[in-house]
Amino acid sequence: MTLPARNLLAEEASPYLQQHSGNPVHWRAWSPAALAEAKELGRPILLSIGYAACHWCHVMAHESFENDAVAAVMNRLFVNIKVDREERPDIDQIYMAALHAMGEQGGWPLTMFLTPDGKPFWGGTYFPREARYGRPGFVQVLEAVDKAWREKQQSLAESADGLTAHVEQRLAGAKGKAVLDRAALADLAGRIDGMIDRDFGGLRGAPKFPNAPFMHSLWLSWLRDGQTAHRDAVLASLEKMLAGGIYDHVGGGLSRYSTDDQWLVPHFEKMLYDNAQLIRMCNWAFAATGNDLFRIRIEETVAWLLREMRADGGAFAASLDADSDGEEGLFYTWSREEVETALGGDSGPFFQYFELAAPHGWEGKPIIRQSEAQQRQGIADYARLAPLKAKLLVIREKRVRPGRDGKALTDWNGLTIAALAEAGRSLGRREWIDAAAKAFAHIVEAGRDGRLPHSMLADKKLFPALSSDYAAMTNAAIALFEATGDEAYSDHARGFVTELDRWHQDGENTGYYLTASDSGDVPIRIRGDVDEAIPSATGQIVEALVRLSSLTGDLDLWEKAWTTAELAMGRAAQQAYGQAGIVNACALALEPLKLVIIDKPESPSLVPVMNRNPDPRRVDIVVTIGTETNRPLLPGGVLPPTDKLGAWFCSGQVCLPAVTDAGELEGLLRRRPDSNGT
Template identity: 50%
Template sequence: MTDALHNRLADAASPYLLQHKDNPVHWQPWDDAALTAAKNLDRPILLSIGYAACHWCHVMAHESFEDTDVAKLMNSLYVNIKVDREERPDIDQLYMAALTAMGEQGGWPLTMVLTPDGKPFWGGTYFPKQDSYGRPGFVDVLVQVETAWRQRRDDIDANADRLQAHLQNQLAGAATPATLTPETIRSFSKRVATLYDPDHGGLNGAPKFPNAPFLETLWRGWLRDGDEDARDRFIETVTAIALGGIYDHLGGGLARYSVDGQWLVPHFEKMLYDNTHFIRHCIWAHSQTQSDLFRLRIEETIGWLQREMTMPGGGFAASLDADSEGEEGKYYVWSLPQIEEILAGSTEAFASDYDVTRRGNWEGTNILNLSTLRADPDEAAKVINRHSKSREALLAHRVGRIPPGQDGKILADWNGYAIRAIAEAARYFGSGSWTALATGHFRKLMERMLSDTRLSHVFDGEKASGFGFATDYAAMISAALALYETTSDTEFPEKALKLADLLKQNHFDFESSRGFWMQEQNRSDTPMLTWNDLDEANPSATAQILEALSRLALATDDIQLTGLTDKLMAQAAGRIMQSRFGQAGFLNAADTVHASRKLVVVGDSAETDPLWSWTTRHPDPRRLDVFLAAVTDNPKFQDKGAYLCAEMKCSPPVKTDGELERLLKSGL
């Protein structure tokens, strides 16, 4: 029997693929066998890309992929391949770019039709089974696209070749290196601030995404230039997110985005990466405002990671589903009678503060929020503390509901973000338990996912994948350096150097030295090597690599690594600055490269040293901080005090907070 004539997903590691293992569709994983079958059968490929927490992916699955008649049609006309976008971000990047090039708006599920050799020629996103929502029915689409392919094969092949050439130029093309000046970064930061909603925070309009790279741009604009508008937009947005319905006020953690323009109604799925970025943003917001609101949100979100996202063998799960019992958000929303039954006499005050009414604020139910307190984070913190017992009671009741599904795969890059965020929070708040949490997960994942040849992208609890991506190395290097800043343990920069060596071996473009490919080279199931220059929800691979290697060069005083980073930045600038969108992560990384500063504090103890305490209270993503014990064999750091090092030289030591603050503002 030909492989493509039965469903092959039962052996998949991805929870998303396993959701489809019993579909009557003859789903294939993306591998050599499936691609070879398409060529041998001379059939187009029907490619469906989604992820476990995706609401509309579930809807399309229930309507079409579980339907026997639809499956018969798919099986007779196509080789059907199912991809988890989180497991194979390279495949998703390529075909999402293809859809955009066709003039269509992207999203998931991503539905693409490819020639038997994998070239895209038609695509869309969600399709209902029959015509509805103003969209053509999936059944009609299947027939019409396959008929066109059969009857106009030469034209379609020619168009597919042209589109493939366009994608090659867009995603893997060359450009003349460019010089990126501090003024370019400064100008971009000011433009970003003008895009923000002055009433509700976040980018103007709806839906509203947290957009971590843009928020970091604002924070850097304040630190670098004293831009008060950037600071205010940053604080307003983080406050609005922390108080809106997008935040889970009972269990902690952030939903992926809000469908409205006020941060009220979330798309209820919870992604690991959003929450890790949120922790870092709350650290920065707390350092500026000292408001307990941001401390509470950090504590709650890390608590959620420990309670609901920690996997038995170490590492954090990728996501929680938006749906439970077949309904989006059912696990999280409340009616007033439900709350009255649980809280009894304290209902009135809780309902008044958390926007709970008999009519409801969303589809007859209530999404808990404190949005009316956006202008006063300190008052919001008081309200949160006042209702702590009520929230505990509601959470205890909610635990008894049927929970959303969990995607338990462990992704190296997303876990790197989490470990870095927790380590930074541990250092900022002086939490030994958080330090142990971050350190423990890092060591376990290095043991399970790092081999002599690669860092694996996915660990399913039993085995690691046979491939990795550039983002995995960059994120784990950044995590290792955050742990170094927190613990002063040289184990971590040593591990970061090993990761950097493997990154170069597997991903560096040795032929032209233009940068690091997103994918490992020489893999037979990779349609195209790509740069991954532009941001999505997370900074691009190029941005993450530049930041990680720049900071690693500072940590290790590696002149060659500094030179490589400067060269890579110029190469990337030539490609990226031609784009209109997705530049924020790269410009943030370039800001780090331009700043290139290491602050070394020499003292008796990190726990008691006043200069290290001041440094910790003033976090700056452009800076690498190192604490050295007073007894050191480094001739540059014999005297106690704080040294600022840049461009391979260090300042004389300063002895007081005031002197340190002036030094950081003025530079060497």
């Protein structure tokens, strides 16, 4: 039985799918029923994948999907399926890999043509309605694909079989173990360093993305091997990024990427995951340098999160759109006259700290940015500058706001919760830790039968969770345990790993699949090894297992973490790109650090030293002096005495002698090896 001949997206939980519910296209969401309809009709599937904050997705929607004539062709020739890549990253990764295998550059909107049984045979990204930009018109594409399907169906089906087999081998295959050693980690860091733009930071070329997994690799290289050049590359990249137009100087927060190589012109969408990772990187950078730039940018970005991104129950929304009132960047850009009107006599001082840039080809109003000198001066004079920015923010709040994708994604929230807990601990901001705890509680309470949802929007929840959800929430639970000492978070972390094992572990115990074993609508069960803008699901899983085993002292869990890491590294070694998340997590497995502190809660002397020296490789445990229960195990099953102050710093299975002096602990936590790793 076929589905009704109309658009079926109105009841979907995804704001992105709802955006398309008024299209004349007979859209279906990805579902067994939609796939069955294609088989019954013998029609190919037109699969369109995008997300709510995607600028070119909106362009293609306005040009083609809202056009009655284009929709009529789509409805006549295809079964049309619309997917929110944030709701279904498993589906997105499969068909993006297929597009790459065809030799095409990826991106969104992703436009793929599938056989009725869901196997890809051709595709692309954005197609204009009329031929331009060197691309054929979309109706031309539709008719050419239909003609090929009618005349060459057998050969296209064979091609689709081969392409599907290739994707399955790449995304779901099992490779041998790889030895975890420092050389592999150093090799990745060296290759990333070779791609760094020495003039403007980040990776060379345009467009320019923050690329947090790569920056993380360089930071770990400095921590592990003393490679100061790698640390400096991260610091310089952050400084230049935070001065550029990609950073929202009025309201805080980072846009997804810049279209140029100087961080000036962003695509103005703001994604939750970028800003969670920015907070973490700036937290480490502030601890290493004491540069107030990083502290202030954390404070501004967290203020934006709490002001604009809080969703139902205290969880965080997925993204803000680039467009408002039909124009990209309109909400964020300013003419000189607008600034002068808003600030009056204070506009002169404002322009001492900022400049308005309107580069060649940019059609909107100018973009606020700073030179490096202006950024340094602005931080030094922040007490003078902050009220001016606040005035502009009040004016800006009266503008037509960009659309917000209000769904709360569990894995992205996990990243954000961990970032807020870590920064709140480092900077002494208890209210940030409380905000993280509230978001965590809301997501846990939304669970069903012990299982997490992947996405939530009001009372609509999308089950089952992905492996990335359990991994991110495990890491979030550990970060909250470190920040609060509440054992309930440790229990949650154990429970998440139990569910991860139950629903996602493969039959040979060689790793985990992204989708759950009872997800019946995926053509391929993939592992989730590939980084996107965030570390891969596999990378997050390895990190979660390593950190939980360090926290609990569970040797069986440690064996599982090590085996998972070795096999993940074996698969990563077969890939050319996108495996930094796995390698970074394997760096934690190679050298897990654990710090146990016994201190006085009323007048702590050691805990503040620990808090102001964060290290992504380390798990921190604080015990109140005199405590008799719930004492953490040191490696070797040793219980530290709790009748006196002390700090035990352990690397792997080796612990240094206890430290009782705050200055000595400071020196211990800030000590770095030289570039030879000694």
